[in-house]
Amino acid sequence: MNLNKFVLKMFLTVLSFALPSVMTAQQLDPVLQDLIHKGLNKNHQIQSNRIDAEQAQVDQQLAKSVFLPKITFNGSFVRLDDDITFDDNTQNLLIATQKLVIKDAVGLPFNSTFPDNIPLEEVPNLQNKNILKSSVDLDWVLFSGFEASNALKASRHKETSLNYLGLAERDKVALQIIEAYDKLALVKASKKVLITSEKYLNEQIFYVKKAIENGLTTPLSRKKLELAQQQLAAKQLEFDHNNIMLIELLHQLTGEPKANLRLLEPELQAFANADATTTEKRNEVKALEEAEKATLYQAKMAKSNFIPKVAVKGHYEFIEDDLSLLDPKWFIGAGIKWNIFDGNQSRLKSKKASLESERYRDQIEDVEEMIALSITKAELKYQSALQNTKIVEKEIELANDTYEMVDKQYRNNLASINDVLDALNDVEKANFKLQESYFNERRAVAEMLHAKGVLTY
Secondary structure, rough: HHHHHHHHHHHHHHHHHOOOOEEEEOOOOOOHHHHHHHHHHHHHHHHHHHHHHHHHOOOOOOHHHHHHHEEEEEEEEEEEEOEOOOOOOHHHHHHHEEHHHHHHHHHHOOOOOOHHHOOOOOOOOOOOOOOEEEEEEEEEEOOOOHHHHHHHHHHHHHHHHHHHHHHHHHHHHHHHHHHHHHHHHHHHHHHHHHHHHHHHHHHHHHHHHHHHHHHOOOOHHHHHHHHHHHHHHHHHHHHHHHHHOOOOOOHHHHHHOOHHHOOOOOOOOOOOOOOOOOOOHHHHHHHHHHHHHHHHHHHHHHHHOOOOOOEEEEEEEOOOOOOOOOOOOOEEEEEEEOOOOOOOOHHHHHHHHHHHHHHHHHHHHHHHHHHHHHHHHHHHHHHHHHHOOOOOOHHHHHHHHHHHHHHHHHOOOOOOOHHHHHHHHHHHHHHHHHHHHHHHHHHHHHHHHHHOOOOOO
């Protein structure tokens, strides 16, 4: 087999493996999609956002519970130092009144002597010193002056805001995993280039060895090739280290066992630019808008403190024996509470919430401006990456042709071994640049899709 044809065939084979297949953002590598989903489930910040959203749901339930009746059971025992009784004059008055009533009942004149054979009841204590009580209380808010309803609406918007923040955080995690996965694919592709370069060097060493045996070249050429081998080994070691670091990074992001990650053989695949004209509102903007609405309702909630509140209260005593003469067994009533002046507390709280809403509005405008800039930047970066890929493909074609020409010249003693090594180095660099260009294409498209709010995974 002709050596030049063999070398050219090897490069075309590597190039065919390196060329990216086109896919849309909705058609990610299934392995990458699985890693993204595992990373989303593992990420602590996403879990924290989920807990915050659940707390907002609890706040909504608390706001609703304002209108539920509160029922309280009470029990107590108290011992006083003595019974609480009427004073002596009052007791004498009550006894005299009792005698008059009895005389009238039996038909005696009111000024006659009271019969000794008729017993009198003792004057009861106002309160016995031993007091045992058991009761139930009912408190029921009928109207909160819109305070509870505004609190409910504020909590709902807060929950929605936190959910959008969670989605924004998911996008960031997905981008990190995609980038790490692409870097791993770049390392794998670069490894293939190094393997091909190693085969080139082995062919040259074999040729030089035969040439030395036949007196056609000097041992210095072999030493130069051995140096090139050592340099290639250093590059292979560097890429091995990069591979280890990327495995560690993917393990940290996704929780996937390292043994499984070492088996991955990702390839650089370019995103189709089908969604380039589609733009949707980013989750970060939606989160800020919902937070703005939440603060507006908080301001309304503070103002509603001046609206009258209406509530019902009830009470029932289970034990009557120890009740005082003034205590009722049960009662029920309705009341109104109207704050006329609270020392400007409500007004200041409302103003503070309004200022917070203005701050969110400024943040929304700032974020929208940064997003517009990031879209333009990503589009320009993508166009540059596409153009760079075309240039590098031409460089590879030129490097291959140059290597083939220099190799022929060297075999005919028209070029030195340095010329061959330089040409081989140019081929290697061009193939590295092509893989990097594919990587940059994917990064630019991913960033553009994210900036436009249409990144899916």
